[in-house]
Amino acid sequence: GNSVTQMEGPVTLSEEAFLTINCTYTATGYPSLFWYVQYPGEGLQLLLKATKADDKGSNKGFEATYRKETTSFHLEKGSVQVSDSAVYFCALRGGAAGNKLTFGGGTRVLVKP
Amino acid sequence: DGGITQSPKYLFRKEGQNVTLSCEQNLNHDAMYWYRQDPGQGLRLIYYSQIVNDFQKGDIAEGYSVSREKKESFPLTVTSAQKNPTAFYLCASSDSEANYGYTFGSGTRLTVV
Numbered sequence: 001g002n003s004v005t006q007m008e009g010p011v012t013l014s015e016e017a018f019l020t021i022n023c024t025y026t027a028t029g030y031p032s033l034f035w036y037v038q039y040p041g042e043g044l045q046l047l048l049k050a051t052k053a054d055d056k057g058s059n060k061g062f063e064a065t066y067r068k069e070t071t072s073f074h075l076e077k078g079s080v081q082v083s084d085s086a087v088y089f090c091a092l093r094g095g096a097a098g099n100k101l102t103f104g105g106g107t108r109v110l111v112k113p
Numbered sequence: 114d115g116g117i118t119q120s121p122k123y124l125f126r127k128e129g130q131n132v133t134l135s136c137e138q139n140l141n142h143d144a145m146y147w148y149r150q151d152p153g154q155g156l157r158l159i160y161y162s163q164i165v166n167d168f169q170k171g172d173i174a175e176g177y178s179v180s181r182e183k184k185e186s187f188p189l190t191v192t193s194a195q196k197n198p199t200a201f202y203l204c205a206s207s208d209s210e211a212n213y214g215y216t217f218g219s220g221t222r223l224t225v226v
Contacts (some may be wrong), residue, residue: 034214045217094211099209105155111218
């Protein structure tokens with residue numbers, strides 16, 4: 001079946017630092033890939049997505065590229081702000097294992113001023 | 114604007130009581146989902162429904178029940194059989210296209226007192 005593995009947190013960094021959160025997946029077929037963000041006490045919001053190999057999703061300064069050869073979808077941001085402090089979830093949907101969304105375990109990011 | 118609404122935002126339950134969490138969507142989505150999130154943890158699927166009048170157990174269905182009498186609504190009942198119900202509960206909905214992710218509500222925080 002499908003599975004998603006992302007780096008464990010917490011990731012603590014200073015404002016304006018570069019952020020990378022690694023995400024790798026296991027799936028047969030051609031799933032769509034997603035990053036969600038959860039701010040404290042809130043639900044999950046879709047941050048960005050990519051639906052085929054080599055697609056780059058981007059939003060709010062965040063980017064991730066669908067790399068089929070390495071089965072990865074790493075999230076990056078060049079200069080983080082305190083307001084980026086949140087939990088980030090990598091997820092996939094589709095492929096041969098069906099249509100339910102499969103989540104990684106989440107990575108907590110804390111940005112200090 | 115279309116969206117998904119969970120209510121109440123906070124809920125307190127006495128030991129031995131059943132409580133029902135509401136989830137309503139006006140996105141015309143066929144599928145709806147309930148997740149449980151414990152502090153610092155990822156998401157665990159409780160129940161899901163892909164069509165009206167049909168639903169399936171997720172990974173942690175024991176002690177919970179659901180109904181899907183209308184497309185727009187998917188209430189979750191936390192029964193007295195659920196031994197540790199204190200958690201953050203998230204409802205989500207989706208259409209059938211794998212290229213799209215899920216839309217999440219803002220969550221209900223349930224506390225047993």
